[in-house]
Amino acid sequence: GDSVTQMEGPVTLSEEAFLTINCTYTATGYPSLFWYVQYPGEGLQLLLKATKADDKGSNKGFEATYRKETTSFHLEKGSVQVSDSAVYFCALGGANSKLTFGKGITLSVRP
Amino acid sequence: GAGVSQSPSNKVTEKGKDVELRCDPISGHTALYWYRQRLGQGLEFLIYFQGNSAPDKSGLPSDRFSAERTGESVSTLTIQRTQQEDSAVYLCASSLNGRHGNEQFFGPGTRLTVL
Numbered sequence: 001g002d003s004v005t006q007m008e009g010p011v012t013l014s015e016e017a018f019l020t021i022n023c024t025y026t027a028t029g030y031p032s033l034f035w036y037v038q039y040p041g042e043g044l045q046l047l048l049k050a051t052k053a054d055d056k057g058s059n060k061g062f063e064a065t066y067r068k069e070t071t072s073f074h075l076e077k078g079s080v081q082v083s084d085s086a087v088y089f090c091a092l093g094g095a096n097s098k099l100t101f102g103k104g105i106t107l108s109v110r111p
Numbered sequence: 112g113a114g115v116s117q118s119p120s121n122k123v124t125e126k127g128k129d130v131e132l133r134c135d136p137i138s139g140h141t142a143l144y145w146y147r148q149r150l151g152q153g154l155e156f157l158i159y160f161q162g163n164s165a166p167d168k169s170g171l172p173s174d175r176f177s178a179e180r181t182g183e184s185v186s187t188l189t190i191q192r193t194q195q196e197d198s199a200v201y202l203c204a205s206s207l208n209g210r211h212g213n214e215q216f217f218g219p220g221t222r223l224t225v226l
Contacts, residue, residue: 043114043217043218044154044217046214046215051211091154095167097142097209097210097213098167099144099146099204100156101154101155102153103153104153
């Protein structure tokens with residue numbers, strides 16, 4: 001079945017540091033890939049997505065590229081801010097667009 | 112406009128009791144999903160409704176779990192004879208339809224604690 005593996009956390013970075021959060025997946029067919037984010041005290045919200053191979057999703061300075069050859073969708077940001085502190089979930093959209101999530105990773109950015 | 116709403120926000124119940132959780136999707140969204148998130152885990156898919164089609168129940172963990180949706184509106188998730196392992200945050204999401212790549216909009220969740 002479908003599965004998503006995220007790197008283990010938590011991650012703590014200083015402001016303006018470079019961020020990479022790894023995500024790999026196993027799926028049948030051609031899934032869509034998503035990054036969702038949950039800020040403290042808020043609900044889960046979409047950060048970015050890519051619906052086919054080689055697509056790049058981007059939002060709020062974050063980027064991720066759908067790599068079919070390596071079955072990966074790593075999240076990157078060149079310069080993190082304190083306001084980026086949150087829990088980040090990688091997810092795969094399969095049949096009926098139901099989502100399969102990774103376990104999530106907590107990012108803390110210190111000033 | 113209004114987002115996805117869920118009620119109650121918190122529910123504490125005793126083992127063996129039945130509970131009912133409610134979800135109000137975004138108006139006009141034909142697709143509705145239930146997920147649960149147990150402590151330290153990612154979200155697990157439970158059930159999916161799309162319009163008047165038969166629901167996809169493939170994620171329900173046991174026959175104690177059931178869900179209904181009336182047309183394209185409110186959905187209720189019922190857990191009978193609750194067990195301690197049912198303790199989790201139950202999240203509802205809706206999307207415009209169930210098409211590939213569509214964004215799902217999540218509600219704030221119901222935190223269920225089974226004592």
